[in-house]
Amino acid sequence: MLGDELGTITGEMTGMRVLAADGGHAVVETSFRATGTLLGVAVRDMGTYESVSRPDGTLFGEGQGVTMTPSGDTITWHGSGVGRFTESGGVSWRGGLFWETASVEFARLNGVAGMFEFETEESGKVSGTLWEWK
Numbered sequence: 001m002l003g004d005e006l007g008t009i010t011g012e013m014t015g016m017r018v019l020a021a022d023g024g025h026a027v028v029e030t031s032f033r034a035t036g037t038l039l040g041v042a043v044r045d046m047g048t049y050e051s052v053s054r055p056d057g058t059l060f061g062e063g064q065g066v067t068m069t070p071s072g073d074t075i076t077w078h079g080s081g082v083g084r085f086t087e088s089g090g091v092s093w094r095g096g097l098f099w100e101t102a103s104v105e106f107a108r109l110n111g112v113a114g115m116f117e118f119e120t121e122e123s124g125k126v127s128g129t130l131w132e133w134k
Contacts, residue, residue, distance in 0.1 A: 003132035006114060009036030009045050013124040019050065026053045032126050038075070039106060043067050051083060051091075059083035059091060073103035079116065089122030097130065 011034025020027040031048040038045075047065025054060060061083055067075040081095015097116050099109035118128040 001134050002115060003134040006109075006112075006130040006132055007036055007038035007043070008127070008129050009034035009043075010125070010127045011035060011045070013120065013126060014046075024053075024055075027051070030120075034126060034128070036128075038067055038130070039109075041069055041073075041105070043069055043075075047077070049079075057085070059085075059093075061093065061095070067099075069103075069105075073101070073105055075099050075101040075103065075106050075109060079114075081116065081118070086119075090120045093118040093120075096133070 011032055013030055013032045015031045017029050018026060019029050027050055029048060029050050033046045035044050037043060045065060045067045047063050049061045049063025051059040051061040062080045064078045067077065077097050077099050079095055079097035081093045083091040083093040086092050095116055097114040099112065101107065101109060113133040115131050115133045116128055118126065120126050
C-alpha cells in the first residue's frame with residue numbers, strides 16, 4: 001500500500017546514448033538532473049538509468065543516482081521500473097526505489113522501500129513523485 005509522499009522533483013535530461021541495439025532490443029542510457037524536495041528538505045538530484053525495449057512495446061529500466069542537500073547531506077539511490085511511451089513522445093515510468101545514506105536527517109530512508117512515478121517529455125523535461133511503500 002502506498003504511504004506518505006516522500007518528495008517530488010522536476011528537471012531535465014542531460015544526455016542519452018544507445019548502449020546496444022541487438023536483436024531488436026535497444027538499450028538506451030539516460031541521465032538527468034533535477035531539483036525538488038525529499039522529506040520536506042530542498043534537494044538536488046542526479047541519476048542515470050538504462051532502459052531496455054521489450055517485445056510488447058514497454059520498457060524495463062534500472063538506474064542509480066545521488067541526492068544532495070544544501071547542507072551537504074548525500075543520499076544514494078537504486079531503482080527499477082517499467083515504462084510506457086506516451087502519445088506526446090515521452091515515457092511514463094512506475095517503479096521502486098531504495099536509498100542509502102549516512103545522514104542523520106535522512107536515516108529513516110535506509111529502511112524504506114519507495115515507489116515512484118517518473119515522467120519524461122520529448123522536450124527533455126522530467127518530473128517525479130516518491131511515496132513510501134508500507
